Amino acid sequence: MTRPLLIRGGHLIDPPNNIDASMDILLRDGRVAEVAAPGKIPAKDFEIFDAKGLIVSPGLIDIHVHLRQPGQEYKETIATGTAAAAAGGFTSVCCMPNTVPVNDTPEITAWMQSAERGAIVNVFPIAAATAGSMGVRLTDFTALKNAGAVGFTDDGKPILHDDIMRASLQAAAKLSVPVIQHAEDTRLTGGCSMNLGPTSFRLGLRGMSIEAESGIVERDIRLAQETGGHIHVAHLSTAKALDAVRRAKRDGIHVTCEVTPHHFTLLDEHVGAYDTNFKMNPPLRAASDREAMLEGLLDGTIDAIATDHAPHALHEKEQEFDRAPMGITGLETALAITLQVLHHHRKAPLKRVIELMSATPARLVGLKDRGTLSRGAHADITIFDPKKKWKFEAQTSRSKSKNTPFDGWEFTGAVVATIVSGKLVYRRDSTHR
Amino acid sequence: MPISSPKPAARKSNPSIGVPFGSLLDIEHLTAKEISVIFENASRFHSRLAKNSSRQQLTKVLAGRRVALLFYEASTRTRVSFEFAAKNLGAVTTVVTAAASSIEKGESLVDTGYTIQATGAEVVVMRHPSSGAAQLLAQHLHVPVINAGDGMHEHPTQALLDAYTMLRHKKSLRGLNVLIVGDIFHSRVARSNIQLLSKFGAHVTLCGPPELLPALASSLAPGIEIQRNLENALVTADVIMMLRVQKERLEGLNLNIADYVANYQLTPDRMRLAPRDAVIMHPGPMIRGMEITAEVADGPQSAIVEQVANGVPVRMAVLTRALGIKK
Numbered sequence: 001m002t003r004p005l006l007i008r009g010g011h012l013i014d015p016p017n018n019i020d021a022s023m024d025i026l027l028r029d030g031r032v033a034e035v036a037a038p039g040k041i042p043a044k045d046f047e048i049f050d051a052k053g054l055i056v057s058p059g060l061i062d063i064h065v066h067l068r069q070p071g072q073e074y075k076e077t078i079a080t081g082t083a084a085a086a087a088g089g090f091t092s093v094c095c096m097p098n099t100v101p102v103n104d105t106p107e108i109t110a111w112m113q114s115a116e117r118g119a120i121v122n123v124f125p126i127a128a129a130t131a132g133s134m135g136v137r138l139t140d141f142t143a144l145k146n147a148g149a150v151g152f153t154d155d156g157k158p159i160l161h162d163d164i165m166r167a168s169l170q171a172a173a174k175l176s177v178p179v180i181q182h183a184e185d186t187r188l189t190g191g192c193s194m195n196l197g198p199t200s201f202r203l204g205l206r207g208m209s210i211e212a213e214s215g216i217v218e219r220d221i222r223l224a225q226e227t228g229g230h231i232h233v234a235h236l237s238t239a240k241a242l243d244a245v246r247r248a249k250r251d252g253i254h255v256t257c258e259v260t261p262h263h264f265t266l267l268d269e270h271v272g273a274y275d276t277n278f279k280m281n282p283p284l285r286a287a288s289d290r291e292a293m294l295e296g297l298l299d300g301t302i303d304a305i306a307t308d309h310a311p312h313a314l315h316e317k318e319q320e321f322d323r324a325p326m327g328i329t330g331l332e333t334a335l336a337i338t339l340q341v342l343h344h345h346r347k348a349p350l351k352r353v354i355e356l357m358s359a360t361p362a363r364l365v366g367l368k369d370r371g372t373l374s375r376g377a378h379a380d381i382t383i384f385d386p387k388k389k390w391k392f393e394a395q396t397s398r399s400k401s402k403n404t405p406f407d408g409w410e411f412t413g414a415v416v417a418t419i420v421s422g423k424l425v426y427r428r429d430s431t432h433r
Numbered sequence: 434m435p436i437s438s439p440k441p442a443a444r445k446s447n448p449s450i451g452v453p454f455g456s457l458l459d460i461e462h463l464t465a466k467e468i469s470v471i472f473e474n475a476s477r478f479h480s481r482l483a484k485n486s487s488r489q490q491l492t493k494v495l496a497g498r499r500v501a502l503l504f505y506e507a508s509t510r511t512r513v514s515f516e517f518a519a520k521n522l523g524a525v526t527t528v529v530t531a532a533a534s535s536i537e538k539g540e541s542l543v544d545t546g547y548t549i550q551a552t553g554a555e556v557v558v559m560r561h562p563s564s565g566a567a568q569l570l571a572q573h574l575h576v577p578v579i580n581a582g583d584g585m586h587e588h589p590t591q592a593l594l595d596a597y598t599m600l601r602h603k604k605s606l607r608g609l610n611v612l613i614v615g616d617i618f619h620s621r622v623a624r625s626n627i628q629l630l631s632k633f634g635a636h637v638t639l640c641g642p643p644e645l646l647p648a649l650a651s652s653l654a655p656g657i658e659i660q661r662n663l664e665n666a667l668v669t670a671d672v673i674m675m676l677r678v679q680k681e682r683l684e685g686l687n688l689n690i691a692d693y694v695a696n697y698q699l700t701p702d703r704m705r706l707a708p709r710d711a712v713i714m715h716p717g718p719m720i721r722g723m724e725i726t727a728e729v730a731d732g733p734q735s736a737i738v739e740q741v742a743n744g745v746p747v748r749m750a751v752l753t754r755a756l757g758i759k760k
């Protein structure tokens with residue numbers, strides 16, 4: 001029986017309740033028991049967390065991570081991936097189905113959520129939309145949802161056939177869950193390992209065109225309009241696709257999208273001398289695309305920030321650029337990058353950051369009583385210091401893999417503590433503050 | 434944080450950091466000065482080669498030094514040229530090809546490199562189908578790596594010998610009109626030549642259909658011109674470099690070979706449009722009747738055979754540079 005936890009002295013930001021003020025918050029039995037003005041909650045037999053000078057926010061939620069389990073435990077496990085998530089301030093993660101085997105059954109979905117996996121934050125599987133993610137036969141959406149799946153995707157293997165996408169949207173609409181699309185027309189991107197542009201030409205690498213992304217997004221929007229289903233565009237990366245989303249939203253079509261920290265921070269030219277830690281899919285894009293991502297984050301077109309945390313072993317990344325697998329880790333740097341780029345540099349209020357990383361992601365995948373600090377909500381909380389300076393070193397990462405382009409980066413803004421169901425699952429080393 | 438140029442990324446974008454001294458990975462990161470030194474040394478070796486008497490003196494330069502030739506892709510001229518260059522200098526060579534080694538068993542490039550280094554190789558010359566492979570290898574070895582062609586990226590010794598050949602016909606590269614015709618997109622030779630020529634102030638014109646010459650090609654260096662019409666482009670050309678039509682790469686492209694030949698083949702008729710002292714070059718392998726007719730390839734303006742011959746002294750200069758010999 002854990003004692004109630006009183007977090008006091010902090011500045012609480014809870015976008016859904018329009019709170020952005022100094023507040024104390026009491027957590028009891030895994031739920032938010034009370035939110036009140038400073039000093040108004042009488043300290044009884046409580047555990048006390050002194051949050052003076054810190055931001056207290058609903059726990060961050062990452063709706064796009066690869067935990068690699070089952071099947072690729074040498075890259076990551078649910079235990080190590082969620083440890084990295086906790087260190088990055090995430091209290092919930094949605095894990096992609098491209099495991100081995102693919103998560104296309106209620107059994108695997110349930111297995112991923114079993115306590116034996118040793119997760120220290122909440123894990124919500126997103127199940128495959130088609131059997132084996134082969135794009136041919138739909139999975140049993142109802143059974144998967146009952147087993148805990150919060151969305152459907154064939155991430156990494158985009159659903160290209162119109163009829164399969166249409167059927168997915170229809171099936172998902174009945175259950176009020178999204179279909180999440182990795183928007184890439186793989187018929188146009190064979191052999192490609194980065195963005196198409198001057199850098200790919202100079203390096204002699206085949207490049208993915210903007211149209212390979214925007215074409216699928218435009219098609220999916222049409223199908224969402226036709227079916228009334230909810231299409232969520234994963235890791236959107238091009239200005240052109242973002243424009244399509246912006247127009248569709250204006251037309252009242254149920255389309256949402258996420259962007260990764262690396263896509264609003266880095267550029268294709270940062271691939272430098274074939275650095276495979278800058279290789280991911282979708283690839284880093286041009287400066288105009290990055291700028292469009294920042295504008296979309298600020299003007300509300302982009303709904304969420306998600307990491308696409310994609311761990312790979314060193315021996316896999318230490319290969320020829322065109323052979324190395326795509327993907328980078330991102331759980332431990334996401335908040336720091338967002339604070340740095342969006343808050344400090346582009347002056348987005350912290351409330352917007354929290355909307356993008358907690359409140360809206362919760363809504364997108366229907367996580368009830370999360371992404372908010374209403375009384376009765378799950379006691380998932382992230383405490384961070386937006387002014388704390390620190391340096392990220394990949395070697396200290398809790399992830400099993402170290403494939404990050406942000407090794408050695410200095411940030412302003414750090415996670416101080418992560419609380420899941422009222423329990424502290426991560427606390428920044430006190431020598432650091 | 435200046436997000437337009439993140440520091441750690443900028444550090445890695447300089448490929449010479451963490452790369453053994455003497456390596457030659459690309460033309461892009463060489464200075465005109467470094468290239469000129471290679472030309473001077475090549476020229477010295479060239480004249481000594483011409484006087485057969487000095488062969489013995491030549492063989493002392495790299496006597497007993499070990500040169501590994503690691504070829505993941507078939508190549509005749511480049512491999513033989515490097516081999517003769519090394520042997521002329523007295524070096525011991527060993528050729529490792531993909532088919533006859535542990536490469537086929539799935540050993541990684543880096544591990545193969547470690548093995549070759551551990552057996553005593555003092556320089557590794559590598560041909561590889563992946564762009565950036567030479568960079569990867571060099572980052573892991575402490576012996577220098579010479580790129581003998583990596584994917585579609587660069588083929589630096591080819592560009593060196595091409596420019597060296599141009600300089601034996603023309604006074605200077607500055608202001609020289611060099612026309613490169615054909616499959617620029619897939620060509621590492623084109624990329625290296627464009628990098629080199631633009632460093633020396635040559636005026637580079639690229640010619641070919643959009644499928645093989647995307648507009649992006651002009652982003653490689655400032656001042657590059659793109660011409661779709663070969664006749665127009667020939668009029669001012671001092672040097673005409675024809676590239677092989679890589680038939681195997683045309684599959685996915687909407688390119689008709691007959692059309693290509695009709696529009697871009699270098700024929701005697703077309704050559705009459707070019708200046709009379711224009712020099713014709715081709716990095717090989719050449720497909721007669723495809724990008725070039727036999728009459729033109731064997732004609733008086735052709736420097737194609739000479740290019741091959743010049744490859745040897747140029748590679749001798751590159752090998753001595755790699756092994757730190759100043760001659």
Ligand SMILES: [Zn+2]
Nearest residue numbers: 155156182234
């Ligand atoms: Zn994806």
